Amino acid sequence: xxxxxxxxNVGIVGIGxxxxxxxxxxxxxxxxxxEAVRLALxxxxxxxxxxxxxxxxxxxxxxxxHQPDLWHVLGTGAYGKNSFRITTGxxxxxxxxxxxxxxxxxxxxxxxxxxxxxxxxxGHTTGGITNMADPLWGRNxxxxxxxxxxxxxxxxxxxxxxxxxxxxxxxxxxxKHAGLNPNSHRAFxxxxxxxxxxxxxxxxxVGELRLIHMCSQSDGACALILAAEEKAKKISKNPVWxxxxxxxxREETIHxxxxxxxxxxxxxxxxxxxxxxxxxxPLEYFDVFEMYDPSAWWAVDWLRxxxxxxxxxxxxxxENKEVMIGGKIPINPSGGVIAANPIGATGLVRVAEAxxxxxxxxxxxxxxxxxxxxxxxxxxxxxxxxxxxxxxELDW
Amino acid sequence: xxxxIAVCALAQIKNEPDIWYERFQGMLWECVEAxxxxxxxxxxxxxxxxxxxxxxDDVFDARTIxxxxxxxxxxxxxxxxxxxxxxxxNALGYALACIFSGQDDVILLTGHCKESQSESRRMCTNLxxxxxxxxxxxxxxxxxxxxxxxxxMVKSGIAEEHLARIVxxxxxxxxxxxxxxxxHMITEAEVMKSPMLADxxxxxxxxxxxxxxxxxxxCSEERVSEFTDKPVWITGFGNxxxxxxxxxxxxxxxxxxERAAERAYRMAGIKDPQRELDLVELNDAVAYQLPLWxxxxxxxxxxxxxKWIDEGGMEKHHVNLSGGMLNxxxxxxxGLARATEAILQLRGEAGxxxxxxxxxxxxxxxxxAAGQHHAVVILEK
Numbered sequence: 001x002x003x004x005x006x007x008x009n010v011g012i013v014g015i016g017x018x019x020x021x022x023x024x025x026x027x028x029x030x031x032x033x034x035e036a037v038r039l040a041l042x043x044x045x046x047x048x049x050x051x052x053x054x055x056x057x058x059x060x061x062x063x064x065x066h067q068p069d070l071w072h073v074l075g076t077g078a079y080g081k082n083s084f085r086i087t088t089g090x091x092x093x094x095x096x097x098x099x100x101x102x103x104x105x106x107x108x109x110x111x112x113x114x115x116x117x118x119x120x121x122x123g124h125t126t127g128g129i130t131n132m133a134d135p136l137w138g139r140n141x142x143x144x145x146x147x148x149x150x151x152x153x154x155x156x157x158x159x160x161x162x163x164x165x166x167x168x169x170x171x172x173x174x175x176k177h178a179g180l181n182p183n184s185h186r187a188f189x190x191x192x193x194x195x196x197x198x199x200x201x202x203x204x205x206v207g208e209l210r211l212i213h214m215c216s217q218s219d220g221a222c223a224l225i226l227a228a229e230e231k232a233k234k235i236s237k238n239p240v241w242x243x244x245x246x247x248x249x250r251e252e253t254i255h256x257x258x259x260x261x262x263x264x265x266x267x268x269x270x271x272x273x274x275x276x277x278x279x280x281x282p283l284e285y286f287d288v289f290e291m292y293d294p295s296a297w298w299a300v301d302w303l304r305x306x307x308x309x310x311x312x313x314x315x316x317x318x319e320n321k322e323v324m325i326g327g328k329i330p331i332n333p334s335g336g337v338i339a340a341n342p343i344g345a346t347g348l349v350r351v352a353e354a355x356x357x358x359x360x361x362x363x364x365x366x367x368x369x370x371x372x373x374x375x376x377x378x379x380x381x382x383x384x385x386x387x388x389x390x391x392x393e394l395d396w
Numbered sequence: 397x398x399x400x401i402a403v404c405a406l407a408q409i410k411n412e413p414d415i416w417y418e419r420f421q422g423m424l425w426e427c428v429e430a431x432x433x434x435x436x437x438x439x440x441x442x443x444x445x446x447x448x449x450x451x452x453d454d455v456f457d458a459r460t461i462x463x464x465x466x467x468x469x470x471x472x473x474x475x476x477x478x479x480x481x482x483x484x485x486n487a488l489g490y491a492l493a494c495i496f497s498g499q500d501d502v503i504l505l506t507g508h509c510k511e512s513q514s515e516s517r518r519m520c521t522n523l524x525x526x527x528x529x530x531x532x533x534x535x536x537x538x539x540x541x542x543x544x545x546x547x548x549m550v551k552s553g554i555a556e557e558h559l560a561r562i563v564x565x566x567x568x569x570x571x572x573x574x575x576x577x578x579x580h581m582i583t584e585a586e587v588m589k590s591p592m593l594a595d596x597x598x599x600x601x602x603x604x605x606x607x608x609x610x611x612x613x614x615c616s617e618e619r620v621s622e623f624t625d626k627p628v629w630i631t632g633f634g635n636x637x638x639x640x641x642x643x644x645x646x647x648x649x650x651x652x653x654e655r656a657a658e659r660a661y662r663m664a665g666i667k668d669p670q671r672e673l674d675l676v677e678l679n680d681a682v683a684y685q686l687p688l689w690x691x692x693x694x695x696x697x698x699x700x701x702x703k704w705i706d707e708g709g710m711e712k713h714h715v716n717l718s719g720g721m722l723n724x725x726x727x728x729x730x731g732l733a734r735a736t737e738a739i740l741q742l743r744g745e746a747g748x749x750x751x752x753x754x755x756x757x758x759x760x761x762x763x764x765a766a767g768q769h770h771a772v773v774i775l776e777k
Contacts (some may be wrong), residue, residue: 001441001446001475001476002441002442002443002446003446003498003499003500004498004499004501005498006497006498006499007496007497007498028526028528029526054637057481059454059460059461060454060455060481061454061455061460062460064523065523065524065526065527066453066455066520066521066523066524067453067481067482067524067763067764068524069482069637069769070524070640070763070764070765070768070769071524071525071526071640072640073637073638073639073640073768074639074640074641078637079637079638079639080636080637080638080651080652080655081636081637082634082635082636082637082659083635083636083637083769084480084482084486084489084490084635085480085481085482085486086478086479086480086481086490087454087461087463087479087481088461088463088477088478088479089460089461089463089464095478098478099478099490099493101497102490102493102494102497102499103490103493103497104497105493105496105497105498105499106492106493106494106495106496106497107496108489108492108493108496108633108663122527128460129460131458131459131460132459132460132461132464134465135458135459246476247447247476247477247478248474248475248476249467249472249473249474249475249476249477250467250473250474251467251468251472251473252464252465252467252468265474268474272441380461381461381463381464381467382464382467384464
């Protein structure tokens with residue numbers, strides 16, 4: 001997918017995340033959003049007066065608030081400002097970052113505040129997701145977010161023992177990462193000697209997708225502040241530059257097109273994004289990857305798609321613990337989506353965490369090697385992809 | 397931002413009270429197919445549509461991720477798609493950003509809403525209120541607008557007769573618009589006797605529930621000649637958010653609209669809107685809003701909406717010749733419908749209601765109750 005030269009560079013200059021939890025009963029929605037906004041403003045050391053555009057999104061049927069940006073103005077600070085509400089389901093958070101990058105790069109706005117949030121305890125998550133399927137053709141078959149697990153295909157390709165072990169190993173690595181992130185909703189303290197036990201005894205959801213593999217339902221908000229190059233350099237000592245992003249959707253049911261290759265959207269997005277940016281070997285190029293991984297099975301399977309790997313290379317990365325903090329390509333040092341999933345914020349949190357790694361500000365879950373190039377992904381809809389490239393230096 | 401961005405093609409279906417015979421996917425496909433035929437645009441990965449901006453609403457479609465129901469219809473299979481979940485006029489602003497940024501050079505923009513299939517008035521818009529304080533009171537956009545209507549009528553000298561005139565005029569204008577919802581012709585006396593919806597708003601003061609879909613093709617200046625010889629340029633855009641609690645805001649202060657208009661005028665280089673705008677389409681969901689929004693964009697003097705109507709302001713400035721939102725467009729698409737009319741007029745395709753020698757038009761959209769969020773778009777020939 002061809003794009004043109006970016007009109008002007010855009011940097012991330014402020015990052016704020018709330019504590020993620022199953023129940024943020026201490027705050028209502030605007031209050032929770034205000035926590036993230038306040039933290040982002042503090043991080044950027046600017047006030048709302050310097051923000052000229054607010055971008056807001058979530059999935060409104062989870063909380064059943066229609067056009068929630070209207071109520072949330074109490075916490076977003078959008079009063080008197082340009083404001084957009086943009087949503088794309090699970091990808092919303094990543095779409096918000098992409099949209100804000102477009103809005104600032106366009107020259108229309110110099111500083112944008114981006115807000116993604118969800119308060120899943122206030123609704124029924126699985127009901128909300130099932131309601132996405134067509135009422136006539138698909139809804140009876142939709143099982144919330146469980147539809148589409150790749151456990152069965154991975155078992156078919158790599159054999160039961162190896163596939164199950166790799167997925168559970170990934171799960172334990174992600175749990176170890178989550179334990180280092182104070183914002184995590186869940187960190188169980190799992191260890192590798194529990195692999196066999198969990199493979200056998202964790203309750204089954206669908207086939208070999210078990211409860212322990214699956215992401216959480218969380219409350220939380222994330223806010224980012226994006227600024228145009230000149231402004232970004234004034235605001236921040238170390239802005240994180242948004243090099244490029246790509247969005248790839250897919251129709252909801254069956255593929256009818258003659259040219260249908262069966263290529264997965266993640267693979268398609270990665271292939272086009274890397275090609276147009278001249279990245280020949282993504283696994284070598286990127287230092288860290290924050291992936292929207294709704295389950296440990298998908299986390300393993302999608303490594304192959306995103307890094308354009310072949311055969312069992314992705315399994316080897318997991319088996320050799322190369323995806324762990326300290327490994328060759330750490331995946332989700334934050335713990336990822338299995339550790340915290342406030343859906344409308346989740347994609348934005350991936351971008352935020354990748355940016356924190358580049359700045360070296362990720363605290364306990366900072367990876368040891370210097371991070372110059374980071375990748376972040378969003379996932380949602382009917383296997384939709386948003387893929388982000390972040391850079392430490394303006395040198396591409 | 398030296399470059400310009402144009403609307404190259406437009407396709408819409410007729411506004412109808414209840415399109416029971418077609419799903420919203422079918423309504424939209426009519427528009428998309430017409431655009432493909434008009435322009436020959438493709439979904440080619442190098443030169444075609446790589447990103448689609450859609451406008452719809454989860455609550456009105458009763459679908460989580462309403463845009464996932466139309467990915468195939470709008471051609472976003474293995475392409476980008478992003479949904480503006482507020483009045484569709486904002487999608488025009490976002491389309492500018494996508495093209496100016498360099499991310500895209502061709503954008504397909506679509507909007508659909510089948511307001512007839514949901515309980516628009518009481519249920520859907522009641523859900524826009526917080527579940528703690530306002531929702532249990534039964535607040536919805538109708539009764540929240542009523543507070544604004546009463547205050548505005550007192551402040552700007554608007555009488556029942558003014559409102560009746562606005563409604564009757566809307567229907568007369570709409571009769572000349574083949575895409576407008578077909579409504580009965582009524583007299584001013586009938587409007588003034590129509591049942592009270594929420595005092596002082598009467599049933600005939602409120603736009604009727606409507607189904608509609610629209611599509612547009614936008615592109616960067618250098619690509620225009622591939623698609624059309626009648627481009628309409630989008631030269632200005634601004635939007636703005638007001639406060640939420642009714643008690644927190646000056647209900648008729650128009651601050652959000654004034655700022656949105658000021659931003660759009662600045663971008664388009666408009667110094668004197670009264671003189672420079674040849675056509676104005678306002679998102680008048682309720683009759684009283686037409687003069688109120690006219691004040692907000694600087695067409696009428698502040699607090700003088702009644703006088704402005706008496707002096708023939710609506711005719712002088714060619715306001716809502718399409719019939720306006722008041723004649724019937726679905727909520728969420730009111731502003732995009734306004735832009736649709738402005739585009740037809742600037743292309744010289746407005747038939748019986750065509751204004752001669754028109755160069756510059758304003759389209760306005762609003763989201764929420766009592767004008768909490770406004771967007772202003774400037775379009776030029």
